[in-house]
Amino acid sequence: MTTATLPxxxxxKRGWYKRNEIAVTPWLFLAPAVLFFAVYVxxxxxxxxxxxxxxxxxxxxxxxxxxxxxxxxMNDRAxxxxxxxxxxxxxxxxxAIPAGLFIALFLNQTVAGIRIYKSLFFFxxxxxxxxxxxxxxxxxxxxxxxxxxxxxxxxxxxxNVLGDPTWATYGIILAGLWPQTAYCMILYxxxxxxxxxxxxxxxxxxxxxxxxxxWYVIIPQLKPAxxxxxxxxxxxxxRSFDLISIMTNGGPFGQTRVLSxxxxxxxxxxxxxxxxxxxxxAVVLFLIMLIFIAYFLWSMYREEKxxx
Amino acid sequence: xxxxxxxxxxxPAQTAYKTMLPIALILWLLPLIAxxxxxxxxxxxxxxxxxxxxxGSFELFNNYGQVFFNSDMxxxxxxxxxxxxxxxxxxxxxxxxxxxxxxVYKFRSNIWVFFMFVAGNFVPFQILMVPVRDLTLDLGLYNxxxxxxxxxxxxxTGFCTLxxxxxxxxxxxxxxxAARVEGVAEWRIFWFVVLPLMKPALAALAVLIFTFIxxxxxxxxxxxxxxxxxxxxxxxxxxxxxxxAAYHLMSAGSIVAALPPVLMFFLMQKHFIAGLTLGxxx
Numbered sequence: 001m002t003t004a005t006l007p008x009x010x011x012x013k014r015g016w017y018k019r020n021e022i023a024v025t026p027w028l029f030l031a032p033a034v035l036f037f038a039v040y041v042x043x044x045x046x047x048x049x050x051x052x053x054x055x056x057x058x059x060x061x062x063x064x065x066x067x068x069x070x071x072x073x074m075n076d077r078a079x080x081x082x083x084x085x086x087x088x089x090x091x092x093x094x095x096a097i098p099a100g101l102f103i104a105l106f107l108n109q110t111v112a113g114i115r116i117y118k119s120l121f122f123f124x125x126x127x128x129x130x131x132x133x134x135x136x137x138x139x140x141x142x143x144x145x146x147x148x149x150x151x152x153x154x155x156x157x158x159x160n161v162l163g164d165p166t167w168a169t170y171g172i173i174l175a176g177l178w179p180q181t182a183y184c185m186i187l188y189x190x191x192x193x194x195x196x197x198x199x200x201x202x203x204x205x206x207x208x209x210x211x212x213x214x215w216y217v218i219i220p221q222l223k224p225a226x227x228x229x230x231x232x233x234x235x236x237x238x239r240s241f242d243l244i245s246i247m248t249n250g251g252p253f254g255q256t257r258v259l260s261x262x263x264x265x266x267x268x269x270x271x272x273x274x275x276x277x278x279x280x281x282a283v284v285l286f287l288i289m290l291i292f293i294a295y296f297l298w299s300m301y302r303e304e305k306x307x308x
Numbered sequence: 309x310x311x312x313x314x315x316x317x318x319x320p321a322q323t324a325y326k327t328m329l330p331i332a333l334i335l336w337l338l339p340l341i342a343x344x345x346x347x348x349x350x351x352x353x354x355x356x357x358x359x360x361x362x363x364g365s366f367e368l369f370n371n372y373g374q375v376f377f378n379s380d381m382x383x384x385x386x387x388x389x390x391x392x393x394x395x396x397x398x399x400x401x402x403x404x405x406x407x408x409x410x411x412v413y414k415f416r417s418n419i420w421v422f423f424m425f426v427a428g429n430f431v432p433f434q435i436l437m438v439p440v441r442d443l444t445l446d447l448g449l450y451n452x453x454x455x456x457x458x459x460x461x462x463x464x465t466g467f468c469t470l471x472x473x474x475x476x477x478x479x480x481x482x483x484x485x486a487a488r489v490e491g492v493a494e495w496r497i498f499w500f501v502v503l504p505l506m507k508p509a510l511a512a513l514a515v516l517i518f519t520f521i522x523x524x525x526x527x528x529x530x531x532x533x534x535x536x537x538x539x540x541x542x543x544x545x546x547x548x549x550x551x552x553a554a555y556h557l558m559s560a561g562s563i564v565a566a567l568p569p570v571l572m573f574f575l576m577q578k579h580f581i582a583g584l585t586l587g588x589x590x
Contacts, residue, residue, distance in 0.1 A: 021494050023415070026409035026412075029406065029408055030406050030421065033402040033406035036402060036458075037428060040443075051438055106332070109313065119577060123340075124336075124337075126569050130541045135562070138339075146338065186585060187588045191588050192310065224588055225588040235430055242526065245529075246525075279435075279438050301423075
């Protein structure tokens with residue numbers, strides 16, 4: 001080390017912090033956030049992986065059982081149903097994106113009072129999922145509900161959406177689509193606002209209109225909005241829990257469970273405190289999500305490299 | 309502008325558009341309108357199965373009075389306030405600092421720390437449930453508002469840092485360099501130069517986090533139980549168990565529980581939408 005023999009280039013001598021200010025400051029500013037995030041988010045992800053290898057009731061001694069929880073999952077009918085339902089959520093929840101675009105196109109005008117219309121259309125997103133769940137549960141009530149009453153007007157019999165094992169999940173997804181469509185709508189309204197008017201005019205002069213214009217000129221320009229809509233909708237679909245808990249509590253006959261709900265049931269409800277098994281379900285859910293997370297991060301990484 | 313402005317269309321088309329607007333809105337909000345009507349109906353309407361007819365009498369004050377003075381709802385509402393406000397302050401403060409560090413300084417692990425926050429923010433939070441509940445129990449914070457607040461701050465910091473960092477990246481960097489040349493200390497640059505410019509981001513995040521946390525249900529039932537600490541989203545379910553089939557009270561309760569974020573949205577609409585749509589435009 002030659003440091004000791006170096007002449008003091010900077011008299012009067014400044015403190016260590018002053019000399020390293022640029023290098024140290026970011027870490028000082030990061031410290032609280034990183035600490036919180038590590039303790040409550042990053043470390044628990046790894047802990048869940050480890051807990052999933054144990055048989056544990058949350059209180060007593062945990063017993064290491066290797067991959068037994070995962071082996072049990074393979075033969076668990078309820079797990080299979082939950083997995084399929086998660087897939088349905090993923091596919092049908094994405095309908096929020098075209099639906100949101102449709103409403104955004106409908107509302108992208110400048111007539112009197114349009115701003116109020118836009119905010120009222122957005123309104124469902126601000127409601128808690130608990131309230132949305134209650135509202136739709138009443139909407140679906142077999143005899144008294146608004147849906148059955150409206151069907152009666154056109155001569156159709158009463159329906160019990162949430163009591164029907166085949167339709168209940170779709171009924172819940174529809175309730176979830178309500179606020180999610182509102183979110184996608186606001187993303188697209190913002191995106192449409194920024195569409196380059198000169199390109200639109202140029203395309204019009206070339207004779208493009210209607211669907212062609214939408215597909216070849218408008219939608220490519222809405223790409224950033226579409227990307228965000230995808231991210232939030234996929235995350236929302238995989239996190240879905242509140243609506244199921246409120247509207248059907250997993251029923252009828254466990255047919256509306258999804259992974260997040262099933263893991264909660266296994267780990268924390270009257271069905272027994274099986275923390276290890278619950279953690280194993282959560283790990284599966286996480287691995288599904290990881291595919292999307294990797295894709296999102298990769299897209300963002302490319303963006304960072306390209307943008308700067 | 310796309311679609312073509314309606315003003316350029318024929319007169320009948322314009323009229324059609326203007327009549328369709330309110331009809332579409334009513335259809336869109338129909339479930340909500342139904343609940344609003346339920347909440348002013350008397351109990352007898354439901355026993356006589358007059359669900360969708362004209363209300364037998366106007367019971368707005370009675371029903372909402374019941375919710376406010378004859379139930380646990382005010383306690384749950386207070387809990388929600390005491391959980392939401394500290395979370396907003398904590399998450400915004402932590403992420404403003406982290407966003408400053410990631411947005412202004414160039415160091416090698418910068419992008420990896422940033423991606424850690426982004427990735428953590430996308431995680432399905434069920435994978436955190438067992439360990440976080442365990443940690444909260446160990447800290448003696450189970451069934452306390454503090455336990456819930458600490459977790460919420462940590463989790464929201466992911467999204468907020470993403471937001472703040474991108475916002476700071478868009479600020480004019482020469483401003484910071486000029487301050488450095490003047491010999492201003494780094495923390496003073498944060499406090500006196502960057503923070504004042506971040507006001508729109510701070511406002512947007514504050515209203516967004518307020519809404520997210522107020523509406524949280526999952527963590528409320530994982531980390532708390534009972535009216536001592538539970539927020540209103542969890543409270544509404546026990547409220548409904550108490551008034552089973554009393555649709556007029558359940559409706560009134562739900563509307564009360566939903567009101568604060570709704571007010572927040574309508575009062576701070578500009579910031580709210582700016583926050584939600586960040587990144588939707590290049």
